[in-house]
Amino acid sequence: MSSQSDLDDALRLIGTKPELGTWAGGVREPAIIGAEQRLDLHFPPTFRTFLRLLGGGGYWGDVVAGLSEDGKGDDIRFLTELERATGDFPPDLLVIGPDGTGGLYAIRCGISGSEGPVLWASPSIKPDQRALHPVAEHFGGFLRALVEEAIEAQDPSPDAPEDM
Numbered sequence: 001m002s003s004q005s006d007l008d009d010a011l012r013l014i015g016t017k018p019e020l021g022t023w024a025g026g027v028r029e030p031a032i033i034g035a036e037q038r039l040d041l042h043f044p045p046t047f048r049t050f051l052r053l054l055g056g057g058g059y060w061g062d063v064v065a066g067l068s069e070d071g072k073g074d075d076i077r078f079l080t081e082l083e084r085a086t087g088d089f090p091p092d093l094l095v096i097g098p099d100g101t102g103g104l105y106a107i108r109c110g111i112s113g114s115e116g117p118v119l120w121a122s123p124s125i126k127p128d129q130r131a132l133h134p135v136a137e138h139f140g141g142f143l144r145a146l147v148e149e150a151i152e153a154q155d156p157s158p159d160a161p162e163d164m
Contacts, residue, residue, distance in 0.1 A: 006140030
């Protein structure tokens with residue numbers, strides 16, 4: 001599937017179970033452009049759409065960072081700049097959230113209008129020794145998988161055995 005169709009599926013699923021997630025609310029285009037300029041990156045189109053429509057958020061510990069007013073916490077600017085300041089973090093990566101184990105998820109950003117892969121950066125005491133592993137071909141697929149897993153965890157299939 002394309003990143004856009006995966007994103008569309010994720011947004012549709014979010015709409016069917018809005019009570020399961022917490023979303024920050026959309027971000028205006030000037031804030032997105034300002035974040036791109038500050039980080040010297042071109043965000044993938046589907047991530048830009050995500051920011052415009054949802055702003056950031058997620059399910060329980062699975063958070064996709066967005067843009068916050070104070071620029072702290074689960075903010076892509078803060079998280080990316082923090083990683084850049086600690087060592088040899090690749091300048092073409094945009095941190096989109098922690099993984100809950102000390103690692104993080106990041107999007108490889110390229111030229112304007114292109115979709116890059118989502119990578120998992122393993123935990124490491126020395127940032128220059130972090131291994132990068134692809135987890136999704138693009139952001140749309142990453143978000144769709146996150147949403148599907150969250151919904152499945154709360155709404156198991158009718159074929160699943162019941163606890164006794």
